[in-house]
Amino acid sequence: MSALALSGVGAVPPPARADFDISALSCPASLFTGDFYFSARRSSGLWFVLGDVAGKGIDSAVLMGLVMEEIERMVDLGVPSVASLIDELHRSLRPELPPNRFVTLTAGRVDAEGGLEIVNAGHPPSLIVHQSGKVEPVVATGPVVGILCCSRWATRLLRLDEKATLFLYSDGLLEALSPDEEEFGFDRIRATLARGRHLDANGLTSLVYEAVASHRAGRAPNDDLTLMALRR
Numbered sequence: 001m002s003a004l005a006l007s008g009v010g011a012v013p014p015p016a017r018a019d020f021d022i023s024a025l026s027c028p029a030s031l032f033t034g035d036f037y038f039s040a041r042r043s044s045g046l047w048f049v050l051g052d053v054a055g056k057g058i059d060s061a062v063l064m065g066l067v068m069e070e071i072e073r074m075v076d077l078g079v080p081s082v083a084s085l086i087d088e089l090h091r092s093l094r095p096e097l098p099p100n101r102f103v104t105l106t107a108g109r110v111d112a113e114g115g116l117e118i119v120n121a122g123h124p125p126s127l128i129v130h131q132s133g134k135v136e137p138v139v140a141t142g143p144v145v146g147i148l149c150c151s152r153w154a155t156r157l158l159r160l161d162e163k164a165t166l167f168l169y170s171d172g173l174l175e176a177l178s179p180d181e182e183e184f185g186f187d188r189i190r191a192t193l194a195r196g197r198h199l200d201a202n203g204l205t206s207l208v209y210e211a212v213a214s215h216r217a218g219r220a221p222n223d224d225l226t227l228m229a230l231r232r
Helices: 058-076 082-093 185-195 201-216
Strands: 021-027 035-042 045-053 103-110 115-121 126-129 135-138 156-159 165-169 225-231
Touching (some): 021 035, 021 045, 045 225, 058 082, 058 103, 103 165, 126 185, 185 201, 201 225
Antiparallel strands (some): 103 115, 115 156, 126 165
């Protein structure tokens, strides 16, 4: 087909190339944290990971550093897909993890047209916040990393529309306690995200942090809290 025909009546325009606004924050509950996040722009797209090493204290923090190093190394080497990233991370970590340690994480890659490739390894559901106010969960697509010998992870292929936001978080958000021992919970997360659907990435992470701080009402954090927003 000629270039002239492509520009004629009824031709489908190429998809708009996407630009992305990304923001993250991490608030350890103590001196050491097992939470982590990662993002990197490469020719293959914008890579992102948010996860949590099970357990607390310096042992979890050391393992978190190992996980971060492996993720960065594999992305820099040009791992071909998100599923491959999780597979290779599992193979490299499993011999190193003691029986009581594992990793939950959500990892993904979004391309220049907004195509989203995402894997959830036993982690709380990430959420796509649409401009309509709809908040769409992306649930687990496989088990946690580092335990089972023959684990497999499915990949969700989605599209991040213009002005939509992908929101990721650690379980410290879900389980944040009020003075009356009430958890922040999934419904409050969804309601807060819907309220902030018009905000940029930094504004949305700030809104969620303020909401959970208000819920705690001065109570000390009972777990590490990590948030990430990726807005097209």
